[in-house]
Amino acid sequence: MDYLKYGIEVVVKKSEKRKFKLIDYKNIDKNTFFYLCEAEFKGNPKNSRPDITLFINGIPVVIIEAKATLKIDSHLEGISQIRRYEKFSPDLFRFVQFAISYGEEQLYTPTMPNWYKENIHLPAYYWRIRQKINGKKVVKDDIFYILNPSILLEIIRYFIFYRKDEYSKTKTLSKIIARYNQYFATKKAMKRIDEYLSGDSKNKGLIWHWQGSGKTYTMFFIANYFLDKYFSENPVIFFVVDRVDLERQSKEFYEAIQEKKFKTILKRIDSINKLYEVIKSIKMSELSNKVIVRGIYTTTIQKFQYERSKKEKDNNKEKDKDDEDLDLSKPIEEIIKKIEDKLKKEEKEGKIKGLKDLLIILAFIYLKHLKEKNPEEYKKHIENLKKLKDKDKKEEYLINLGNIKRKHILILIDEAHRTQYGILGGMRKITFPNAITFGFTGTPVFKNEKNTFTEFSYPEKGEFYLDVYFIGDSIKDKFTLPLTYQIVKEGDIKSEGIQITLDEEDIKEFIDEWIKRGEDINLFDRKKLPKYINKSKTILLNPKRIDKVAKYIVDRIEEDTENFKFKAMVVAVNRLGCVRFKKALDKYLKEKFGDEAEKWAEVVMTYHHNEEEKEIIEYMKKLKKERNSNDFNEINQIIREEFLNSENPKILIVTDMLLTGFDAPRLKVMYLDKPLYGHRLLQAIARTNRPYPDKEFGLIVDSVGLFKVLTETMALYNMLAEEEIREDFKNNLISSIDEIFQEFKLKLEMVKESLKNLKINDEDLSIDVNTLKTLTKNKDFNNNELKEKLDLIAFYAEDGKNARILKLIDDLKAVIKLYKALGSYPQKIFYIEDIELLSFIYAYLIKKLKPKKKSNRKFWEELISFIHNKMLVDDLTVIEEINLNPDDLDKILKENIGKREIKRAVANYYFILKNSILDKQHDPIYKEILERLERLRRDWIMKRIDDKIYLNAIKNLMELKNNYDKKIKGKSSIERIKESISTYIGENILKDQDIKLNLENTEKLITKMQNLNKLSKLQRKKFKKELSCALLEDLLKELKGKIKDEDAKKVAELSDNLVSEFILKEIWGENYENQ
Template sequence: MPKPGEHKTVQARILAYAEAIGWTFVSREEAERRRGFDPVVPTADRAKNRSLFFDDLLDAKVREFNPRYAEAAGALLGQFRHLHANIFGNREFVEHLRNRGKFFDHEERRERDLILIDYDDPERQPKARRNVYEVTEEWAFHNGHYGTREDVVFLINGIPVLVIECKNAGKDEAIALGVDQIRRYHRETPELFVSQQLFTATDAIGFSYGVTWNTVRRNIFNWKDEEVGKLESKVMSFCAIGQVLAFLKDYIVFAEKDEELNKYILRQHQTGAVEATVSRALDSRRSRGLVWHTQGSGKTFTMIKAAERLFRAPEADKPTVLLMIDRNELEDQMLKNLAALGLGNLEHAGSITRLNKLLRDDYRGIIVTMIHKFRDMPANINTRSNIYVLIDEAHRTTGGDLGNFLMAGLPNASYIGFTGTPVDKTAYGRGTFKTFGCEDDKGYLHKYSIADSIGDGTTLPLYYSLAESELLVPHETLDKEFLSLAEAEGVADIAELNKILERAVNLKNFLKGTDRIQKVAQFVARHYRENVEPLGYKAFLVGVDREACALYKHALDQFLPAEYSEVVYTGNNNDSALLKEFHLDPKRERQIRKSFGKLDQQPKILIVTEKLLTGFDAPVLYALYLDKPMRDHTLLQAIARVNRPFENEQAEMVKPHGFVLDFVGIFEKLEKALAFDSEEINAIIKDLKLLKVLFKNKMEQQAPEYLALIERNFDDKDVDALIEHFRDPQRRKAFFKEFKEIEMLYEIISPDAFLRPFIEDYGTLAAIYNVVRKAYTRRIQVDRDFQKKTRELVQKHVGTGYIQPVIDVIEINENTARYIAENKGGDGNKIINLVKSIEKKAEEESDDPYLIAMAQRAQAVQESFEDRQTSTADALDTLLREVEANEARKREQAEKGFDGLTYFVYRTLLDAGITNAEEVSRKVKHAFVEFPNWRKSENALRELRKKVTFAVYANSDDLERVTALVDQLFTLLEKADRI
């Protein structure tokens, strides 16, 4: 029985669920008519240069919403078509969707907002709705070079805003393949994504979503719903009209990072916190709240969006919103991101005097400032109640006198604290709860824990390992001068930590001992070269103070090239000659930060002590070499630098976790160093030994099932057995997943003596994977290549004849059948080799449509074979008949003197019953000769299609059949371009 296709299993269901929640279904034919498609024109031509909107509806809505807009939709559509087909054009379109586009009112001689969407709509009665919500399928577009057909598209007032790519759950890596298609659409038909803002990919089980112009894996998320794994509930919650409007209006953000424009979508925990913050701030009965979101979960964007929502809320009645941060670099970034929102009322209070003046003068708008600007502020400087204070890093910024000045100066304001670290068990922690969480039973308004974050993939797990015992600080010294000090408990920032360490004389002397510095540097260099660099990632070395950083730089340069590392710290005029050696001007420091974030640029290691340990975000950072005593908030913030997810599509890298190598001995006393609830500690960081245990368990429990398949040291019978065993796609998928988990563990642990007993079995397991992957992988590969250390291991085995090659490329000619019959090996292996060989032939002669079509048929045979819909003997017989038919075709083609294109046209026309097929095919060939640049020129392609269509139509009165034939030809040629 044939398996259900994508449309039956997923696409049709999505359309039905969308209708159930208020979207009106528009058939493909109706949608094409409304886009101006001409039904008598070939399909690809119909899709070419047609409107990307429902023009009539958009025109009607623009007139309805903007009665003074004289130009109406004609001028508007012209304006939209001139937007750049890139992220910048998309950002402009978002402004229009948010009703911030402008038009000139000639009667009143002033600018007005151009309304495209009524955002009050969902709260009205259905009959009073002004927006039109529609959903359609098979949304086709051709830009003259490439054609795209999107599965499901949602439109508001005739504007496409959301696309869903559907995949069959039976396919390997179905959602990853769906996302890969979205990426291809961006490359080939970027015009589609000027207006489209959101995308999802689903296989009826998973439901991944993101924003257009950002298809990096770490920015694609799984939509969470109460009914886990149920497509209906996910579609009905994600595609709910109110939810889509909220995404468009509020929760898509553009921001610059490293001078590049990026687009983001706020995730569910962020939008939940924004809604909770706004609700609490506008609540007349309560005025405090604590948002506890773990480090790396997007807290800055959450604060920015909450501030914007409060500023724009009518109920707030022209409020003052204070955004209070604790770091200069974050202050600058916050101002840039707020400015990008198009807010007119935005002020930077860069001094105490400026802040006092703004508050005294009753300024209405958003003020960005730092907590220390409240020092000595007069009491009751502003007593309004619609002042909303959003405080970053609230666990430390409002401690002591600063908090007292702030709350005395603004006695009736609402205060929402944001913290990225768990609230600890010390007085500091209780103070944070008492200050901000006093009006909530649980002590917080909204929580997104470390465990939540790791579970969602927002951040990665952290693992640590201890350095050699001789390098660790003696227990008595560490305990006496640091861990047992009462003033060190709950230490909230690094400046405070540094004051404590200044008094730890013996501790610092030990850490900066000349011999020890040399040994640690050598250890770091070796570990980085052997364990981190092969994975492709970068590292921090954290010294106890600035002098230690300078000493480490000199020592590291003896073991690594000088360009591998840079020192980043704040310089002072009265510094020693050693410290001045590494002073950086702001421009150079910015360049180092930017280069460090790039995989292919130096430096690979940053040596730091205070700077960059809070707020710095570099996903390529994997390892942190810790040589500075830290605890509580400071420790958590430092190690959180390495917990950011990272993916590189080209290098097929997916960062597994963050890693900390402890040279101090802090993690030997983890419960004391992190004075948080035990549940939080367990989620924060785990001993690397656990990964060794996991690797050992997998090699002893999962691997034997696969290793038992190899009985004859990978001879041809073993290969045949592997191909037959993994013929089932689900069995294959399970093995690929298991191996990838084992491989990543090996990459992280290696080199290590612990691995010695497992090397032979692991090499065999990798070889099995190599055979199965080569046999069954498709053209689109999803994270299936070997990692570096495993690749070296496998190459070593292959070099000694460890594995017989699974792919034997066969020449496709008159001798193929005889070669197959005489060749040793099972029929399963022969099927795989025949399919691969036919594909290779089509790739080499990509201008021959017959071979392209033959390769497609061969792929279908393999799919049927894998799904056990076709027996092994029948599949092999079908493929051999294809080869025989191709030989007959070549003989007839030679007799007639045709090339591949001309013969394919001739055979197609003949099979379709077109008269004078030979003469017509020659005319078609001449048309292709006349327009050699048809693949690159839109005009040439248009003229070529016309000539081909007319040449065929002259010998047939059935326009529909002619159109289908021409479509078939150009579809195959388009696929040839992608082979």
């Protein structure tokens, strides 16, 4: 990759090196772009032939796999094919940087060599572009946009990287490529940078991207692009966060990205003194070209202190003397001299009290520089200072002299809605007034003095953000999930007179006081809490209320989490609420699920050494004993990791911690029992929106009554956005559980209607679900007609080309998922019979079309759990338990049976034969039978053959299969291998001659190495090569004189394939490569 980006360095003489570029990124027209269809690349066990390969200057850089666009999930087949190419031809992917799968959907994915043939999981994305049509924004798919020569070069240069996390246990190498939202945000940021450095006044921008959209990578893409483009200008880049743990994590994150130029100068500023050193170095670089300060730094906003903390100042015994040194009432020349004498000592001992003093000191250093280099300018500044009698004015003047004037400084601020609005943010801007600053957030704030839009954008000029990535876009792109919101109303919980939810007026006043006093209500003395905060906390902390809410949670949690496939979070009003919820949940979980459930709920919160609350003190004692540790920070970290990576805990109880920045994809349900407001409410509920297998959306269960607050919060955001964004927030942020229920009903009726009117090739395959619901209640119900139709539906859908059937199957799955996702919604019980029948239809079809699904126990358990009719369940379990008997087919062919029965036989015997050998298709004989079977099915559908010819051919294949079964029955694996190869060689190489191969060398080697567990990956690779040689030697020896020279070449090619696709799978299992 580095060769493609930066060229190859070659030693031309002993002391001379020259770099030869493979691609000219500046002069696009000097490159040669071309493509080849089905270009063949050397591989093992076989060569790779991508459908299309794109070349730049003769170097393959992109491959494209094209699949049937009407076939459901065909794009996923393309991705699988690409992953196989990476295994077969790893050297090709030293150059190919990404691939496109063009099928039902169009995806692009990064690629990398897979020399060890491991299962590498790389993401695949949609590429979408935004356009304005008739003044309205339109987003549409356009995968070919990235193949435009200039765009392609840019993506290769700036948007594809390897990543190796040295801090993880596995240290796995992976590859990243920008998503379209990251690319366009980066381009807009670079346009703002270029224009500013060319004279424009705008030097900031807001990147407003919803939670889970990859903001951290976007920050890297912008930083790296800026570094490379302006490298000769010695750029400086700061990644600014607001927590020390994030400072460390962000450095580790960026360090993992394998970009040498970037990594070499990446450092962490982990102290205030280090920040001061960097700032001083930058100032020195402004004064001398000999000082080069090019660098990338991670730091916290908290280090931009106006003054040191009181504790630090108290530790400085020479505080008064320091103040005297900066006494601006003294002559300027005298101050400069004293500063010069003491600066080194002060820096070494860390006595500079804050950024203000540092900038003043830097001002004096600058004045000294002017005195030597530009006396006239120096004299002008001294005269100006002398005119200023007010000390504050003098300080302001000096700070503006001492601050950093350079423009090639980039500041990237994460979670820009936090901690950027007070003195810390002010000091950052004073220190770097000409820097380029971009803020990143998913939830901007805009209240009183805290306004993300005015801080990072130009709302007065009509610009509220530089780039916005809508919630709806994020959901559509499957980076995040929609949220459903359910309000617990008074009466839903058996409260026995205890108030459960807060009154609307209480919530309103609570929030007003919260805004007025500051959001961290835990800082208030309990006795001095404002009226409405105190009242609300009293209601929410009532132990009897918490007990009732906890029981309500336990009663519904199994359904809400879909039998604990997903996890849950309880948000309590404060730390005492956390402890009380823990006690109540433990009690009811144990009652319902047994003793083991005591480990299911855990608390993560802040603990104080001087704790005064008795219940919290008692809990802390218990926790220390259980966890055998006195370090509560460590305990919190362990519980957090357990929640992310283990089965238990299943429930986290929190109040402030983990409500922001906590990424737990398995978290689906949040039981919200705390009044939250504005961006904090959005940040909290977004914890449940991360994608996870089978997770349709996040669920918020509100026992406080915040829905109106949430909608008002949305309204506030909407006022500052365009019409389309207002609609996006309204339509895509959340859907009430009632709206999801309405969506389910509409989808259900659509599916039922599709089934009722189903016809294929003029054949009536209609299924009336409403009629069936009545019939299935009858004890004498016979479902043969239903199964006949389903057999034929599956038969027509087998090749993935009947769009109508495939859409129907997809819709069946969608409606079942919606039903599951309704959780404990009471009205769902009225649709049990509909879902029972649709689940049977879906399961029956999937069982026919994808028989390997039977190995996924959870898949079938979940599906069958919806089906209560014993006959239907039995039909699913015995669907394949039919013997292959050619005599039965003889009877069908000889008897005068009806047309429908004939057609069912056509479908049925196809699936019976196919499914009987599907798991054995690595065997070349069975594989050949499957290929012939599929050709028969296609010929019948295309009406090239009639029913009798088809069934006669099926009968012949069944006999072939049965005869081969008898040959290998009871034989050892090595004997089966010899029998299979003998049969295959006899039929295909010797043209139907019988032969009995001995394969002496092959047998010896297999016997020696049958135990896979004793072999390392390197040993397996070596053994595979040895086995191919042994088999080839045996075959050529035993077939000597029986085959022609051209057949010998075929045997050589065949031996490698037989080893990889048959012998190794036979002795080690189908998935031996993944073991």
